[in-house]
Amino acid sequence: MKAIYLDNNASTRVADEVIEAMLPYFGTLYGNPSSMHTFGGQIHRKIENARQEIAELINAEPDEIIFTSCGTESDNTAVMSALQSNPQKKHIITTKVEHPAVINFCKTMVRKGYEVTYLPVDKSGKLNLEDLESAITDNTVAVSIMYANNETGVIFPIDEIASIVKSKGVMLHTDAVQGVGKLLIDVKKLPVDMLSLSGHKIHASKGVGALYVRKGTRFSPYMIGGHQEKGRRAGTENVASIIGLGKACVLAKKYMHEEHTKIKALRDTLEQGLLESCPNPRINGDTEHRLTNTTNISFEYVEGEAILLRLNEDNICASSGSACTSGSLEPSHVLRAMGVPFTAIHGSIRFSLSRYSTDEDINIVLDRMPKIIKELRELSPYGREVKAT
Amino acid sequence: MWEYTEKVKEYFLHPKNIGEIENADAVGEVGSIICGDALKLFLKIDKETGKIIDAKFQTFGCASAIASSSALTELIKGKTTEEALGVSNQDIAGYLGGLPREKMHCSVMGREALEAAIANYRGEKPPEVEEGKLVCECFGVTDKKIRRAIIENNLQTAEDVTNFTKAGGGCGKCIPEIEKIVQDMWAEKAIKKTVKPKEKLTNIQKIAMIQEVIEKEIKPLLQSHGGDVELIDVDGNKVTVSLRAMCTECLMADVTIKDIEKKLRELVSEEITVEAE
Secondary structure (H helix, E strand, O other): OOOEEOEOOOOOOOOHHHHHHHHHHOOOOOOOOOOOOHHHHHHHHHHHHHHHHHHHHHOOOHHHEEEEOOHHHHHHHHHHHHHHHOOOOOEEEEEOOOOHHHHHHHHHHHOOOOEEEEEOEOOOOOEOHHHHHHHOOOOEEEEEOOOEOOOOOEEOOHHHHHHHHHHOOOEEEEEOOOOEOOEOOOOOOOOOOEEEEEHHHOOOOOOOEEEEEOOOOOOOOOOOOOOHHHHOOOOOOOHHHHHHHHHHHHHHHHHHHHHHHHHHHHHHHHHHHHHHHOOOEEEOOOOOOEOOOEEEEEEOOOOHHHHHHHHHHOOEEOEEOOHHHOOOOOOOHHHHHOOOOHHHHOOEEEEEOOOOOOHHHHHHHHHHHHHHHHHHHHHOOOHHHHHHO | OOOOOHHHHHHHHOOOOEOOOOOOOEEEEEEEOOOOEEEEEEEEEOOOOOEEEEEEEEEEOOHHHHHHHHHHHHHHOOOEHHHHOOOOHHHHHHHOOOOOHHHHHHHHHHHHHHHHHHHHHOOOOOHHHOOOOEEEOOOOEEHHHHHHHHHHHOOOOHHHHHHHHOOOOOOOOOHHHHHHHHHHHHHOOOOOOOOOOOOOOOHHHHHHHHHHHHHHHHHHHHHOOOEEEEEEEEEOOEEEEEEEEHHHHOOOHHHHHHHHHHHHHHHOOOOOEEEEO
16 A cells, blocks of 8 residues: 655655665765775765755855764754854753754753753744844854744744844854755855755655855864865765765755645645544644645644554554654643643644645545544543533 | 554554443543543443443543553453452553553553542542652652552563653653662562462453463564564463464474463463464
């Protein structure tokens, strides 16, 4: 049975073109790009070509792109570099809704003597930029704020954030793992100092990411070793994945218009359909400033894992902010930060689409979901409360 | 992705005994929507014999919470209230062929609902208002509940306590306190290793225990060597299993069968014999 894959904020299908581009590097082209001989050295040129392709997607210069192993490494590297480049300052600003790659990194820095401000968000997941402005002090060393939220799709106004942060002369990093490839990003116009992206969120393979570091930004490497990436990230390159990431960026640029046409239309059909067919739904997150591929809907009085496993019976893939699916016993930190009531937080389901999503996928979900919600509510001791409202 | 047994999936997708019982003789309600799971158990009890003639449930929660609730109702139907109180959380998990360790708290919730319902029937106050020092603020778990879970389930670590009671699974602030409770209890040697009950097992209890032993003790061992085993049938004391994967080609298959028999005799009943399909 074909998977109905609506979990693209978790990971994406590797594009056929990407696989094709990668294959030779698993086979005949196995040389080390750092080698002196042509056999290895020719691969170096391919890597530089990929670097160019990635730079073009966000309008950066190729030497502003550093390859990493994933989004998390990019995030960790960025924040750590900012801290090490300016060791006398001890205050970090981030948000309550960041990815664990930033939040948990900041938490560990508290143990090393740093003070961290986690900016709150309102009910729709938006930041109050006045909070940001007043949080910045002379002691602030770095601000790390995500471009778009992985759970709700809410997009932060990074341009406004950047002008506030840069006017105070503080280093700004943005985790743009969910934004790159979906939104038009132009670092020539957007004054961020560093920006993270990840391969497997944009139809490249897992195990590769990149960090944009604006020319002139003080940089301190995270991985120490050989001279790869001009000494900014040691370790033999993940050649095949880097080539694939380059190809994925070319494709992302080519298909970007679909994000706002085809994908948005499918997402809206799905969302509207669910709102109409399932009683007591609520959309989590600001629908005005939101990724066009994402919808996060809560179905009150049912539990998310139960919904997901029922969907799984029909091979429908989605995700949930419920406690049972989080790995810990606490529900989504993002939805909690937004003050989503507990009646709704456990029953939150995220559908995230991609250019491979089809009308048929959406129709099947719209056909199955009302029945699943109805049956699980009948099973729930709180089901009566739905009927009452 | 949780590794649920086929039985858990079956009881989640097609749960038995769902709904309310009108004019129930006993109702037990545990958990809350804030904690992420809640179970309401309804019992119809024959006043003369004390037997549970019907049991139904409503559950808000994940797949294993729903399956555990349904398994509980199946396990207690036909038992007297006294006998039903003998159903432990391991019995519930065993009935389902085992639960992922992280989900054992679902079986504990079943056991708690049962106690609450029977207390309700007897006109006693529900056990959860028993005194105790609040340890985990996130999930409202007292030291008393933690100590009980440690004894009943032979828990050795704070992580296990979280798996069985949810305590410590929220902000994590109380984990050092939980660690201390675990250490103290074992250090005092206040508890002896749990011994399997010596009284005669009902068939259903026996089957559940056999399943549990196969899932938890035997399967992991075989799987570590690329093999596997499936329980086919239990007829009285005759257990039929089928060896799978690498085991099917293994020259030591007979020895494996004898080992399984030995383990089942040790942990379930001396009279068990094991045959391969």
